[in-house]
Amino acid sequence: MVSTRAPRRFAPYGFLSPAIALFVLFFALPIGYAIYLSLHTVHVRGLGLGGKSREEVWAGLDNYTGALSDPELLAGASRVLRYGALVVPLMLGLALLFALLLDSARTRFGSFSRLAIFLPYAVPGIIASLLWGFLYVPSVSPGYFLLRAAGLDGPELLQGGGLYLALANIAVWGGTGFNMVVIYTSLRAVPPELYEAARLDGCSERRIAVRIKIPLVLPSLVLTFFFSAIATLQVFAEPMTLRPLANTLSTTWSPYMKVYRDAFVQGGLYSAAATAVVIAAVTLLLSLVFLKLVNRRATEAGS
Amino acid sequence: MTALLTRPRADPAAAPRPGRRTAWAPTILLLLGAVYCLIPVLWVVMAATKSRDELFSTFTLLPGTGFWDNLADLTAYRDGVYWRWMVNSALYAGVGALLSAAVSAAGGYALAKYRFRGRGLIFTVILTGVLMPPITLAVPQYLLLAKAGLAGTYWSVLLPSVLSPYGIYLARVYAAAAVPDDVLEAARMDGAREVRLFTSVALPMMRPGLVTIFLFQFVAIWNNFLLPYIMLGDDQLFPVTVGLYSLLQQGAGIPAMYTLVITGALLSIVPLIALFLGLQRYWRVDLLTGAVKL
DSSP: OOHHHHHHHHHHHHHHHHHHHIIIIIIIHHHHHHHHHTTEEOOOESSSSSTTTTEEOOTTHHHHHHTOOOOOHHHHHHHHHHHHHHHHHHHHHHHHHHHHHHHHHOOOSHHHHHHHHGGGSSSSSHHHHHHHHHHSTTOHHHHHHHHHTTTTOOOOOOSTTTTHHHHHHHHHHHHHHHHHHHHHHHHHHTTTTTHHHHHHHTTOOHHHHHIHHHHTTHHOOOOOOHHHHHHHTOOOHHHHHHHTTTTSTTSSSSSHHHIIIIIISOOHHHHHHHHHHHHHHHHHHHHHHHHHHHHHHHHHHHH | HHHHOOOOOOOGGGOOOOSSOOHHHHHHHHHHHOEEEEEHHHHHHHHHOOHHHHHHSSOOSOOOOOHHHHHHHHHGGGGGGGHHHHHHHHHHHHHHHHHHHHHHHHHHHHHHHHOOOHEEEEEHHHHHHGGHHHHHHHHHHHHHHHHHHHHHHHHHGGGTTTHHHHHHHHHHHHHHHHHHHHHHHHHTTTTTOHHHHIIIHHHHHHHHHHHHHHHHHHHHHOOOOHHHHHHHOOOOSSOOOHHHHHHHHTTOOHHHHHHHHHHHHHHHHHHHHHHHHHHHOOOOOTTTTTTOOO
């Protein structure tokens, strides 16, 4: 029966071929090209006129030393870290709190709240920043309207330190619902007998949440933490949208914005490629360290 | 559509019993969360109804009288370019997500249901794609597509959006859970070819999972800003995110443009919210198992 065995042997490669082709064309090749660019630079010969006057030459690690010693990149990285330090704990804390409240048998209007809190997931980051951007502008914001009516001055959100709050709020607003649903789904997967006994023993709902539910959803929390941390480091659309409203926001506020500006506004493709590769390397490194730690904790807990 | 709204708890023990009193403090906390999430949406609904004068003069959470004028202004703006952006977004997200679900289904099915050389390696390599920062991909993608003469075309936004490593991961989980080996074996005994096995046996079984993959990818493409912003120069090809961004850039200093931007922002979130309410039961997200417990 060779004729029926052979197709079965090759079938999986056939099924995977579109995915593999797309991966090669749109993941592997671009990464390879970014690395290639990051190791090269352009030399201009003579006056830079004529077709052959610009030539690509090997640059070694020059672009990397340039990128890593660029104060703007480091400043951007530290801004994004501060922003992430606000966003991730706030967003996941709220997501966990709401998921636990939804799971508690005695809360009402649960389905309405769940839907309302998940709703921002359907709003693109650009639009979310646009909406909040207007809400931060004193002349059109209902918050400032009420504060003025009470004779108070609102906080300045589009300048200085307020900017971190303004941006963090957009991310928290947009991401809490999705993470809440993730955590809630894993809470629902816990068999209720697990806490029925505790309940019969007179354990309070809060105690059940802290002692039983949170440890059980820890894997989901770890995963949401991981993805949220990565997403905050990639912040781009939100500060880009707020820029017209907040003139102190620089064009290199986040590392992503710097790569964009270097590559497309200033034409520094080679140094931009080096920065982009550094961002990828840092992301991969942090991910591997994080996953390794989580795995070790998991095996220690298991043994 | 009522699944998420009124889904009864699976276990009667945990259902709110008549004897168990409502806990008001947690309920109010949850409602505060809901209000926080709804305020910007409520604001944009109200602001879109205001004429230019009303926008700055009346209380912002009260409706105005200018919605139809705003809509007409938006439609008239540069010969209706706004609607073109909406159609473009639907095209990028719809076609992209459909292709993505198909590619993920075939790949995930192969990874789950066959033993073959390189299986683990292929899966791991594709999955690391999740960790690739979009900017590290988008800049060289643009340059390479420019060499191929495709930068600045529909293809430049569509093609890079098709492969979703997370979609393949989910499809693999769905196929492993929903397609029993003995069903495949039995169909093989009956002489079904491998391709037919996939299209007429496995695919229908994986369908609910594939809808979830489609939705994830649809939202991801619709909400994407970085890729089309880098790829496209011609505003006739913009998706609505980049279109509104360009509108805001031009209108930031001109309060007269605010109403256009606000009305455009409101209309742009309507399709996704509709999609999302209409297909609620597919939005049960378990990142680890991709569980669709229907």
